[in-house]
Amino acid sequence: MSGGAAPLVQARNVQKTFKSGRLETQVLHDVSLQLRPGEFTLLMGPSGSGKTTLLSILSGLLRPSSGQVELCGVDISTAQDAVSARVRRRHVGFVFQSYHLFPALNALDNVAEVLVLKGIDRMQARAHAGSMLQRMGLGARLQHLPSELSGGERQRVAIARALAGNPSLIVGDEPTGALDKNTGLSVMGALREQLTPQRGVLIVTHDPRLKQFADRVLEIEDGRIVADYAHTAGVNEAYH
Amino acid sequence: MRRIALHSLLFDRGKLAAALLGVALATTLAFVQIGLYRGFEVSSSTVIEHHGGDLWAIPTGLEVLDNAETLSVSVRNLLASHPCVRDVRALVYGFVFIRKPNGTRDNALVVGAEPRAEHVMPWALVEGNAQDLAHPLRVSVDRTDLAKLQLDNAPIGATFEVNNQRVTVAAVTQGIRSFTLMPYLFTSITNARRLMGVVEGHAHFFAVGLHQPQCAAEVQRWMAQQHDVRLVTRADWMKKTEAYWVGGSGAGLVLAFTAILGLIVGAVIVGQTLYSMTKEHLPELATLKALGATPWELAGFVLWQVSLLAVVGGGIGLAIAYILRSVMARTGLNVMLEPGTLSLGIFAAVLMCAVASIASLRTVFKVEAATVLR
Numbered sequence A: 001m002s003g004g005a006a007p008l009v010q011a012r013n014v015q016k017t018f019k020s021g022r023l024e025t026q027v028l029h030d031v032s033l034q035l036r037p038g039e040f041t042l043l044m045g046p047s048g049s050g051k052t053t054l055l056s057i058l059s060g061l062l063r064p065s066s067g068q069v070e071l072c073g074v075d076i077s078t079a080q081d082a083v084s085a086r087v088r089r090r091h092v093g094f095v096f097q098s099y100h101l102f103p104a105l106n107a108l109d110n111v112a113e114v115l116v117l118k119g120i121d122r123m124q125a126r127a128h129a130g131s132m133l134q135r136m137g138l139g140a141r142l143q144h145l146p147s148e149l150s151g152g153e154r155q156r157v158a159i160a161r162a163l164a165g166n167p168s169l170i171v172g173d174e175p176t177g178a179l180d181k182n183t184g185l186s187v188m189g190a191l192r193e194q195l196t197p198q199r200g201v202l203i204v205t206h207d208p209r210l211k212q213f214a215d216r217v218l219e220i221e222d223g224r225i226v227a228d229y230a231h232t233a234g235v236n237e238a239y240h
Numbered sequence B: 001m002r003r004i005a006l007h008s009l010l011f012d013r014g015k016l017a018a019a020l021l022g023v024a025l026a027t028t029l030a031f032v033q034i035g036l037y038r039g040f041e042v043s044s045s046t047v048i049e050h051h052g053g054d055l056w057a058i059p060t061g062l063e064v065l066d067n068a069e070t071l072s073v074s075v076r077n078l079l080a081s082h083p084c085v086r087d088v089r090a091l092v093y094g095f096v097f098i099r100k101p102n103g104t105r106d107n108a109l110v111v112g113a114e115p116r117a118e119h120v121m122p123w124a125l126v127e128g129n130a131q132d133l134a135h136p137l138r139v140s141v142d143r144t145d146l147a148k149l150q151l152d153n154a155p156i157g158a159t160f161e162v163n164n165q166r167v168t169v170a171a172v173t174q175g176i177r178s179f180t181l182m183p184y185l186f187t188s189i190t191n192a193r194r195l196m197g198v199v200e201g202h203a204h205f206f207a208v209g210l211h212q213p214q215c216a217a218e219v220q221r222w223m224a225q226q227h228d229v230r231l232v233t234r235a236d237w238m239k240k241t242e243a244y245w246v247g248g249s250g251a252g253l254v255l256a257f258t259a260i261l262g263l264i265v266g267a268v269i270v271g272q273t274l275y276s277m278t279k280e281h282l283p284e285l286a287t288l289k290a291l292g293a294t295p296w297e298l299a300g301f302v303l304w305q306v307s308l309l310a311v312v313g314g315g316i317g318l319a320i321a322y323i324l325r326s327v328m329a330r331t332g333l334n335v336m337l338e339p340g341t342l343s344l345g346i347f348a349a350v351l352m353c354a355v356a357s358i359a360s361l362r363t364v365f366k367v368e369a370a371t372v373l374r
């Protein structure tokens, strides 16, 4: 933990209320937290507790109803869509439970095209994407379409894509949710390997076994952070 | 974005084929409708164009080629006396009553022109030749009118009555049709005068060739004192005749209406196709947005797809239009696909695709990045 470095994410008094018609549901109540570089954080809590909502707000996909969120030094709580889009593009890598790879592109292009979107020249992007997939153990799968890959392989492509462009923050919502136990653990291992002193990782899960990968655990219940504790990565919990 | 957009489009071949078909049919419709409209316009003035001349002497007050009374030979002599005038050529043109071989009555248009080397009349002969028409009471018929005239497929030598005089078919044209679809009977000017009872030397029109086109205004001024004849440029006379038939008559309105309806139907087909395709690709669009694509980059996703569909589908549509043109030409319908109508058709197709992509673009601009986590 590098306590002195500027936080990647700084959330103050974040509230989120969803309105549908006359029905209002307050999903987040006064959440304040910091995410720091070099830290692998797990966000845990029961279904419906607001994990996905909080992750969306912290990563700039959703605006809070009130409160303030700074992502990599930019206040995104009131910023225009284009501003938070730029911050996401530069600083955030996403890994989704259902992968969200581009079905029409092969593994290599799935990673490379995101780099192209980020302004990197295509030749360079493809070379970079190739070496990244290689490191994910997918050297022999570059030309495969997502539909021709296993779930674990798809999620590794997604991780390679999230890493493309060297983001400061990697966020994942249940990245192992669709995988069997062992594949899930190896995907988490791959994510853990991406942690550097400059980079933070925030993963939402309700699988307590994954605590072994975390430096820090946040627990949320009914839209409130109820626990926030350090954890020593690599120490096996009783569940394991 | 181009690569993602085009790969996504090409990925689902079935949907792509359906989309291309939609765009192709819509553009075919646009090209054929515009081509038909122009075809009708051109058919109404085609005799003027082929008779040629820089200026036309027409009876005062005349709005359209088809309603003329005759001009006297003195008009011709006056015109020929101007030093700018190179030649004056008469055209005898008008409605006649015909009696078909089985005795039924109908109307036709007789055309007899003073010949000149560059202006062969009739111009689309497929059987016989212009000299054959110089023999007494010989006429040409158009292949597309054979059934209407109750002639068989080898009509040369067949006879029928024109204004109670028996004429013999001596030549066959292909695809010379009038706006009203009344059969054209071409013949020599002498025969035409005889069939229509026009005095020797008189004619319905005189086409005037000039030594220098710049003289046109001067000759027109010089003729302005004449009460019963007016000099107009050939281009103006063609436009006037086209406007009378296509613009002024209900037929033109109906044609324009169908053409516009065709474009609207096309826009709806293409719009539906694009919209459902955009809906299909919402997950990818949401992912792209989450990864930081701006609204305009996302719009690029749709616009690349529209462009590909427009170019390929439009190309197929144009090819189908050309095929339809040759099929329709056999029935005598002229679908004009020349630079003017082609560029109008392309413009219409592009406009159609642009209008059709509005709904898709609206959807794209409203994509919520947060849906990727749902």
Ligand SMILES: Nc1ncnc2c1ncn2[C@@H]1O[C@H](COP(=O)(O)OP(=O)(O)OP(=O)(O)O)[C@@H](O)[C@H]1O
Residues within 6 Å of the ligand: A018, A019, A020, A025, A027, A045, A046, A047, A048, A049, A050, A051, A052, A053, A054, A206
């Ligand atoms: N767009 C929305 N509109 C209305 N209500 C919403 C919306 N998104 C989330 N909610 C509500 O907010 C609450 C928290 O949802 P959220 O998805 O954050 O929970 P979660 O902790 O991620 O649950 P799970 O573990 O099941 O994924 C739920 O009650 C949900 O119904």
Ligand SMILES: [Mg+2]
Residues within 6 Å of the ligand: A051, A052, A053, A173
């Ligand atoms: Mg969730």
